Each structure stands twice: as structure tokens, then as C-alpha cells.
Amino acid sequence: MSNSMNPKQIKSALFLPASNKDYIKKALDSGAHSVVFDLEDAVRQEDKPMARDIVVDLLSERQEKHVMLRINQINTLECLEDLLMLANHQLYVDVIILPKAESGRDITILFDLLSQAGYSADIFAVIETAQGVMNMEEITAHKRLDGVFFGIADLSSDLSVDFDADVINESRHKVVLSAKSHGIAVLDSPSFQIDDMDQVRANITDTLNCGFTGKAAVNPQQAVMINEAYSQSDRLSKAKWIIYRNQNNKGPAIFKRNGELIGPPFIAWSKSIVDQDGMLPPIHKKKR
Secondary structure, three states: OOOOOOHHHOOEEEEEEOOOHHHHHHHOOOOOOEEEEEOOOOOOHHHHHHHHHHHHHHHOOOOOOEEEEEOOOOOOHHHHHHHHHHHHHOOOOOEEEEOOOOOHHHHHHHHHHHHHOOOOOEEEEEEOOHHHHHOHHHHHOOOOOOEEEEOHHHHHHHHOOOOOOHHHHHHHHHHHHHHHHOOOEEEEOOOOOOOOHHHHHHHHHHHHHHOOOEEEEOOHHHHHHHHHHHHOOHHHHHHHHHHHHHHOOOOOOOEEEOOEEEOHHHHHHHHHHHHHHHOOOOOOOOOO
């Protein structure tokens, strides 16, 4: 049961433990494009029943904020409990996030179970295991998948490497290429640095440069910084200028900007950047 929003419009997805009701209620009034109720890694095993009660309490009525729900891994009893919660209460959720997706079959199973329950929502998968990376093309090509997250922490753990290892960077790039080749949203992992804002900004800049359509956040401040980075980037300003110049161009097909030749490929690039970064969704805040 979801609202309609193009998943590629989502720039900031604020992940929060579903067990922390007060934090979630504040987040629903934040500047994040989407708030993620996390039932998986962020919630201790013994707290998962309580977390589901909180989800039911907060999502039995539609929130103005775009809402995602990260359920547990598809082959676990906890996932079945999550899906039964959705089926029994018909909660208002825009996106269901499937963690540790490792094959297209995982997406099929989730979609079929939701359909049997008469439940409709967009589906995102998290690519965060070695098997998931190896089967990335099969996952992103699935006709029922609307977007993916890249999960750097679990993938680094699975591979026993640091976050900046070559294999991690290679996997990030492959996720972007695979997702974009199939026209779906692709969001980067959050910055786990919460005190050094210069490092957070650098991490967000890297996300933009890698081609991700958005990024996860772990606190409201990060979400605002992500939104600002996408909406105020130099590349977006450049792209808008090129489109405007081209629309008003009565001369040659190739023109100059700051000493740089601008031709048809640059115009196509500009339209792509504006489509991805320039059409941001409204920031819905919870009614008081």
C-alpha cells in the first residue's frame, strides 16, 4: 500500500532502528526524502517483536513522508514474521527493502508472497554479499525490482577486507552500471562517520561521482547534506546552463562554455544529470 514516487527521485534514505519509536517519530518530520524503518541489522534479535509493534503503531495510517521498510533476510523465520505483519495489518509502506539479496529468485519469492497477501509496494534489494555481487545482473534485471542499495559494511565483512579495498570499489562501480543499465534506482551506503563533517561531505561527493542516484543516511544531518549535494552540485548548474544555452541556440550545433566545446553528447549528458539530480521530490513533513 504505497504512494507513487519515482524511486530515482529519492536522494536521501534515512535508516533508523524500528525499535526506537521516539527517534523515528522525529525522523518523520525531518528533511530526508525517505525514512527507512529497519527491522534487520539495526534491531537486536530479542527486540524484533517490539519493533514490529512499533511499525504497526506508526504505519497503520499513511504518513506524509515517503516510507521504506527493511525486512529480514528472505530465508529466515524473522522475514516470515515481517511479511505476516504486513499481510495482517496492511500497513502503509512505499518500499520493501530486501537485505542480502543473492539471486533473482529472492526477488520472485518476495514478490509472490506480497502478491498472495494482496500487498503492493515497490521492492528494493540490498547488494551486500559476495554471492549478491556475483549475481548482480540477474538481480537488477528482475522485472519486479525497482531499486538497489549497495551495502558496504556487510560486503566488507563477507570478504574480510577494509571499506576502501579494491574489490569493494570495483563492486560499487558494478552495482551502479548494472542498476543503471536496467533503469532502476541505485543508492549508496551511508557514511558511518558521524563527527567529521568534512569526511561525510567527501563521502557524499564520491557517491555523486560514482553515479549513484541517491544515498543512505544514518542521521537527519547527513540526509540534509545529501539533498544539498545533489541539488546544488556544480555539475547540476553546468547541466542546466547547457540545456538553457542549447534551447536558445540559433547558431552551430557545437558551442563553447568557459573554453570547453559543447556538442550533442554534452547535451545528452546534461539532460541525464537534470533528470537524475534536478527533479527532487518535495520534502513532506508530518502534520502537527
